[in-house]
Amino acid sequence: MRNLSVKARVTIWFTLLMLLITAASLGFVITVGGSMMESYSLTRLAEMVNDNADELRYGKKGLEVDDDFEPYAGGAYTLIYDEAGTLLYGRVPAGFNPREPFLEGEPYLVGSSGGDFYLYDRRAEGGRLWLRGVLPLSAAGGFPLVAARLAFFILPLLVLLAAAGGYLIARRAFRPIDKIVAAADAISEGRDLSARIGLPPRGDEIHRIASSFDNMFRRLEASFEAEKQFASDASHELRTPTAVILAQCESLERGERTAAEYAEGVAAIRRQALKMSKLIGTLLQITRLE
Structure with a gap:
């Protein structure tokens, strides 16, 4: 570092500073954004199941599902079971165990052979049916992964732009110094x-x-x-x-x-x-x- 010019030092410092700021900003976005995205996904899962509960009937003619029923939305699945736990309606996501016991209340996380899933269970039709919302963990927490992939491509570009911009700014700022040195050399050598x-x-x-x-x-x-x-x-x-x-x-x-x-x-x-x-x-x- 001692043998480097002032322009090189300023450029290196500016680049490292931009790298640190960018990395910290992306880390904050990934952490906070991922948590917010996960919270939003779980809230949306519960709302979808509750809304679908109003779109079905179960009586003497069996299960009747209205056209407004959404079996799949936003990466989440809605399954309908009878009291005995038999699947009546809905598509089971790949890797999920359809025999997972019901647990009414807040959304919760379970592990399965195909990965981890968030579940939200509630009774419907006076307890004669179970509605289950199934959200793969990758869909609920996919924002950090997407942000990390974007950072992998964006961060080097930002560093290069910061280095180029820092060097251009430093070169332009220190250009008068070169003129000062040239004039001083000319006078010290007695030429002019x-x-x-x-x-x-x-x-x-x-x-x-x-x-x-x-x-x-x-x-x-x-x-x-x-x-x-x-x-x-x-x-x-x-x-x-x-x-x-x-x-x-x-x-x-x-x-x-x-x-x-x-x-x-x-x-x-x-x-x-x-x-x-x-x-x-x-x-x-x-x-x-x-």
Whole structure:
């Protein structure tokens, strides 16, 4: 991780965060949604059996079933038995034991050779008939399985989209940093002291940093230009007295001179030397001020 770029780190962090959020959300949906779906299925099972109980008659002519009777709806089956437990009407779901004893009350779960089933039993026609609702567990709790299958396909897609989106956002956000680094490298190598980042003014942190760097580069360039001008001016100011001193020395070395001429030449040299000393002192004072 230490050798990764900031863009790569941001992308990895964003991807992991999205993966965690997506997984937690799907887990919540599967858990809560499955429980709600199961509760709804059991409620619907009881309602279907109670509604079907009003659609049948059992008398001297035997069992009469109205057209509104629903033997199968929403994955649940409704079976009709007589008092002895003989199946009179309805289709038994595959794997279910039709001889399962009756237990009137709330829906309950039983195991069978073909799997687990929710049952809801109630008496009808004054106790002469039994109505049984049969709901396979896979139909009652099928939502988590469906959600898990969807998650298996959706989750990788979301992770890929999060990674791609995070990388694009990070690359665009850190693009000014590349310009800052390029400008700093150009100036540090001495190629171009006038190099600027030149980002448009904005309120975010990176653009404010770029503006601060541009101001720093501008002051740095001005400092170098002032130093160059200072060196040029100092050279010019020192060149004149040096030329005078050299000229006087050459003149005094050419031949015999009177004492007055020697005194005049030495005085001129002294004046120029004092001028140079004063100029050097001024330069040293400016350097201390800088």
